[in-house]
Amino acid sequence: MSSDDYSIRVNGLGKCYEIYETPRDRLKQFIIPPLQRLTGCQPSSYCREYWALQDISFEIRKGESFGIVGRNGSGKSTLLQLITGTIAPTVGTVETRGRVAALLELGSGFNPEFTGRDNVYLNAMLLGMTHDEVDERFDKIAAFADIGDHLDQPVKTYSSGMLVRLAFAVQVQIEPDILIVDEALAVGDALFQKRCFGRIEKLLSDGVTLLFVSHDQESVRTLTNRAILLKGGREVSMGSASQVLLDYRKLLHQEESAYFATLMQPTAEKNQTSVAPAPAPAPASGVSASAAESLTSSLSKEQPSGDEAHSAIAGRADQMSFGDGGVEVVSVGTFDREGEPCAVFYPGDVIRIRIDCVSRIDTDCINVGVRIRSREGIKIYSWGTLNQDMQVLAGLREGDLFWKRQIKAGEQFHVWLECDCTLGSNLYEIQASISYEAKPDYSAQRILHWKDEAAFFQTLMRQDEYFFGGISDLHMAARW
Template identity: 90%
Template sequence: MSSDEYSIRVNGLGKCYEIYATPRDRLKQFIIPPIQRLVGREPSSYCREYWALENISFDIRKGEAFGIVGRNGSGKSTLLQLITGTIAPTVGTVETRGRVAALLELGSGFNPEFTGRDNVYLNAMLLGMTHDEVDERFDKIAAFADIGDYLDQPVKTYSSGMLVRLAFAVQVQIEPDILIVDEALAVGDALFQKRCFGRIEKLLSDGVTLLFVSHDQESVRTLTNRAILLKGGREVSMGSASQVLLDYRKLLHQEESDYFSKLMQPAADKVPAPAPAPAPQSADSNASSEGGTAPESSESSEKSQAAAVSGRADQMSFGDGGVEVLSVGTFGADDEPCAVFYPGDVIRIRVNCVSHIDTDSINVGVRIRSREGIKIYSWGTLNQDMQVLAGLREGELFWKRQLKAGEQFHVWLECDCSLGSNLYEIQASISYEGKPDYTAQRILHWKDEAAFFQTLMRQDEYFFGGISDLHMAARW
């Protein structure tokens, strides 16, 4: 990538903090090591180093939307502060091209004693706008913030939501080349968030570069093209947003499993780790009894292709093991395989599974996502069990079904097609539910891209726009 094509370039970035046990050690570190260097002695250290960020490198193209994900304490905010220049790196370099607008912390740059109106002028002028430019755009800023008479009240009287409204309204009106947003929008109400995301999408269409941090995976998937996953200040994964979010879910699952295995040892004992897969045969196993090497047959070629497919499937799945999703298929009302549906059709999803252990308390579920990565719907056998337990419907509880080791079984999930025209992905999962209410869940097997189907319209018979059919009717 040439230097003219990027907006942000991060190379070998790291930030180290010195941690002192007592204030006295801080004073010693300031005085004694310089004296020791002057007399030619090895300097002593009275602190320990904490690397909040270490060896991070990436480039972001102009007009690209880039996401940063990770748990609290993973280094996300530190990385953004380094990029915006509010703190200096210990090692490495950061280059940015163009005007940067950053929404990092609530009220950063605001004087709590000033009114909202005064802070608009102060903040905008600090960001490079003239007084006349602020006058020209003030009405747009006030309309976007939509805080009414509070605009002339001191900022210290604002709620966190009002504060972020005003801060975001100022940032997006300076016409930035780079917009950096760090989780601040999470405090806004649903209507304001919708307005913010609409504004962000408008900026992206105008060629603004977006650096976006959020714990909301669907927002990251929808807004960004690429992403990076951080853990403990280091890069875990970087690539397409969908792949990085899958790695993020795997990371969260692993950490959650480690946590609950300590709290729920009885349940953990019921769901042991799966037996290791048999080791692949070595090349020597293809040798003939005379010691020669047999030529690769069509059968071995098919096995190689199957192994490649299996490797892809392994990358798209995770879980503690014990019970496994073998395959997922979509069928029509006549039980024939079908991958294309129309509004009003019946969609039948068959999830084929195998249990490697004796267990109960199982939930088999699916999640449906659109081609754009937006979650449309999620549902499982436990949802139906909860209705039975609440007395809303009759039937047996799948949650109480006793599974035996080696038992293969399947679950049918059925619904009427009310989806708009699109390509949809089915994710399948099997979870152990310690309680029949989703409050004590452990993922045994999760499978992305388990199946796909498409919905179309018979436009001359039945047509609607959007992602779902609300079965609207007109009356006059």
């Protein structure tokens, strides 16, 4: 990247806060250490340091879309505030080039006593627009916000959704060079979110740089090219959005395993047995306890905690996989109606997916499933053996329950998933998973093995025979 080719440059950024136990300690810190320095003594400290962000560096090119992901408290909002200049860094530097529009907190910069109309003028002029420019664009702002007569009511009477509507409508009308969006859009209704994402995509096509923060992984995958994952104020990974989101899912899985291990600690101590860092949930009614005990025993041997868990998972499989172990996906393949290997399908064909698995434990309560994503990273469909089991339990279809199948240690088995091809022309990725389901309703799930990019297939059209546009065939018919 050339020296002039960036919109945002962050170098060695860190933010430290001083935490005081009592107001008296704050006063002591203000007075005593300076006096000690004057007398040549070692200054005392009456506070403890909390680093909300530490040693963060990256560059974002002009016109690039960049995502920030991480759990609550990981430092995402602090990083955005440092970039926008609302707080000053303790160490490091931030450089931005161009006009910055930021949507960080609901109604930030709004006066609650003023009407929505007054706040539009106030907020827009604070962002650098003139009164005449606001006059010229006011109708567009009002139309985008779509809050009707409430525009002339005090902002303090607005709901959170109305606040973010008005704030976003103002921000996108100042024609920013850099648009920074935090989780605020999550409070909007579905129609408003659709309008917002459409506007963001229009800005991206116009060369605007986007810095996007969200817990919605599909939004991050769709809107951004690169991303950074934060944990405890530090960088965990940075790279393509798809790779960072995979690392994020691994991190969430790892922390969830540690949480359940903590819950199981008293029980383990009572029984004087070793604690499994990622135990399976208690079995559902009617399910043998031995299955859960077998799974827990296996995981206690195979699944270390903390950073070791991440390394062990990566070592056992590959960088596209994660899970507690015990049962694994060995391979995934796509086949045609006759069972022959096939990677290209047409509307009306039958798609058959074979998932080969191996178990190292005795267990039941297993679900084998897939998720299908388009080339753009959009989730098209997810389904598994448990979905069919739920239909059987509801009396909607007949058959045996895979969920009750007893799987033995060392057993190799496979599952066929079959469907008609109703997908539009595209390249599709199959993600495969095996999960332990304590209850047959997805309410108590533990991922044993998840595999991204397990297989790929393509759909094409025979345009002279059968053609439709979009992502799925609705089998529409015409009448006259």
